[in-house]
Amino acid sequence: MPWAAVRARADKAPPAMAVIFDGLLASSESQGGGPRRSRRALRNPGRTLVAGFAGGVLVGAALLMLPVARAGGGSAGPLEALFTATSALCVTGLAVVDTPTFWSPFGQAVILVLIQAGGFGIMTLASLLGLVITRRLGLGSRMVAAAETKSVGLGDVRTVLLGVARVSFAVEAVVALVLTVRFATTYGHPVGRSLWLGVFHSVSAFNNAGFALFSDSLVGFATDPWVCVPVMLAVVVGGLGFPVVLEILRQHRRPRRWSIHTKLTLVMTGILLVGGSVFITGAEWANPHTLGALDPAGRVLAGVFQAVMPRTAGFNSVDTGALNTGTLLGTDVLMFIGGGSAGTAGGIKVGTFAVLLLAIVAELRGDPDVDLFDRRLMAGTIRQALAVALLSVAAVVVSTVALSMTSPYSLDEVLFEVVSAFATVGLSTGITADLAAGHQIVLVVLMFAGRLGPVTLASALVLRERGRFFRRPEGRPLIG
Template identity: 40%
Template sequence: MPSGALSPARRVVTAVTGVVAGSPARAALSAFALGALLFTGLLMLPAAATDGRVTPLHDAMFTAVSAFSVTGLTTLDTAEHWTPLGQVILLAAMQIGGLGILSMASLLTLAVSRHLGLRTKLATQESGMTTGNMGEVGHLLKVVVLTVLTCEGALAVILVPRFAALSDSWATGLWQGVFYSVSAFNNAGFTIHEGGTAAFMHDPVILTVIAVGVFAGALGFPVVMVLVDKGWRFRSWNLHTKLTVEVTLVLLVVGAVALFFFEAGNPATHGDMVVGQRIGHSFFGSVMTRSGGFAIDDTNSHRPESLLLMDALMFVGGGSASTAGGIKVTTLAVMFLAIVAEARGDKEVTVHGRTIAPETLRVAISVLALGATLVLLATLALVSIVDQPLQRPLFEVVSAFGTCGLSVGVSAEAPPAGKYLLTAMMFAGRVGTITFAAALALRQRRVLYRYPVERPILG
């Protein structure tokens, strides 16, 4: 090799480094797209399907993106269509997808922090997205992986013996316990039992562990790191952690209370249950609507007001840099605080003794507007494709965008065009808000002049 020439491997590394350095958001999108295509190809293998045939492209791609984006929507019955090999591929897609999103979010945050100067770097370090030296990217990713695997391991320790007792087989219990641990913490919502989660709906231990795993995964890596470091000392938490935990708990309680009353007289869901069962089902449903996707009640049998409530909760999603989707709870918190500040006549948005930067408010408005626009356009298209009333297509689109995974059956019923549309929504909902917010934070122009100020009439 001539002196100074780069080896092929070195050239690839240099090219990838250049792409990441030039546009971390574009690199994240590219990595996710390549991963989704890889798992699509694997699921199309004849050995992955129980009938020994190649799974159609629209079904394989839908399932691959659903697993890799940890959504949980399916067009095929996971327990019946996929062989053990196919289910292992789904497990790998969920695990890599969950870790990949956390890692991409961490790297994007590092990219933003390096670009915005020392103050923002320090703020980012305090948020828990960096540890020690802000340049220790490798150490950061190691912490992410260890945290995720530790949480999943803790869930599996409880689930494996429980499933082993139900199946009278430790091998089966091990496989099912690990699968549901990964599916729960990554908010994936995939099940390998015929009938889904309803197959063990009368086992409070399994349901509680799954709900706790979904709740923890939806908090987000920055919050988990702060909780590990600071414990439950609320005053020592940073602002992001306070807002995430507060809004998450409020949405959890509001969702559970609303479902409790909305479904009280519905014989297809909670109507024939005692009060204790209704409370348990309501809280489980509220947790899963945020991003988990596991269902112990027939989602399609819920009343219209419940489905509309679930639309709202799925659209919000979980915490930033988490395995959940949606516009994120901090976006909702910032928007609400801005409305309160405007109503009071305050010039600045403040909470917990801190002032929220105007740049953060603009990003929140942009993310909200982008999400709402995507949902609107996709719903219009899906209504036209499936030729159904608004409610069911809207629910399916919001579930895809929020990477929730709850379904009213439209995914399985839709023609290939509808499945490709929902696939695109899962892709956009998984990486769209992360990369869009990062791109906005990175894009700052210095303008050396100002136009005259004028106030358009609003309202």
């Protein structure tokens, strides 16, 4: 049958059959070795995501190395450009140079585009552009987008992509408007400057990037709720994950019908936000270098702000380097856990942490199964959560040991920077810019691995699942 006829039938086919037709069309339109590469991409969409992000980092670094990207003449060095591009695309926020003074408006615009592309998912963004242009998606594009957005079915990817775009731009627009008005009316910035500040910080907040156009981040607005609260809300919404946000919008009147993933993410997010706020506010209440210098209302606002940011947004309203050692360690834990899956947050994700916690509780109670919201968790889910968590711990420990043995900084400072990089948070004790070139490259690798590692690892584990027709006899080694 001519392929024109196949395409005509695909346009009229039901959604379920459209997926099959799209797969045939994608294979037919890739000639000269293309189908073989396409099949490889379909088998491992995570590999395509990694390649896409790596290409985005290289393009961003090349743009930042242009003389026009740097303020005051000259051009950025390769490491400065690579570090900044990786931090922006991986929505981290760590920096080796002062963003508002080192980069020109063009360079800041490049950083903003990288943040938006990284938060939205560079492969998801490419699929959305393809949808807008061609009004259709092939099977390959759907699988790649599904790996990024955690769509349940391939037929839902189109809806998810459009929903992601609407939610992202809607939240960013509202927050940008509030910040623009505040910067213009209260702090006397010109309208154009206020608009740029509002848009930049809104996009940076929603995508959990933490880049700021003020040298001290948001320390100058520590007691201003009209700046801090919109930024916090954007961080929380972006950190919940797109599947959660979209399901809440669709089923906001019927919370009983929310999926187990949505319920788990909301519960754990609430616990971590409340617990983190109480912990940080109490631990830093009398510290004259952080919350102790503010009035009581300002201390509460700054304490809550500092508890929200470790969910992988690197803004800070107090000097992070002046936090108590215990507060730094607690912040390490919050950063490592991170936010929701399939969103702009990093870390091992609250779902992974919750599954492991529930597995521990079930074992202590002697329960044979791990139950959650009247459902029994599959053994494969628990194994995948354990693999993601332990490999993440290994990455953090190895990097911390390597940097602490070869740098003059204390263990708590090095651990904080490593966890911040791996969890794509961006908070810093102030040592990142002073680290040696080799140490900064380690942080670059951690940021890249932290942004893509958990999702690609989880996808790979799912794809590697296979059935067995036999089971070996049980064995029980001694534990503990």
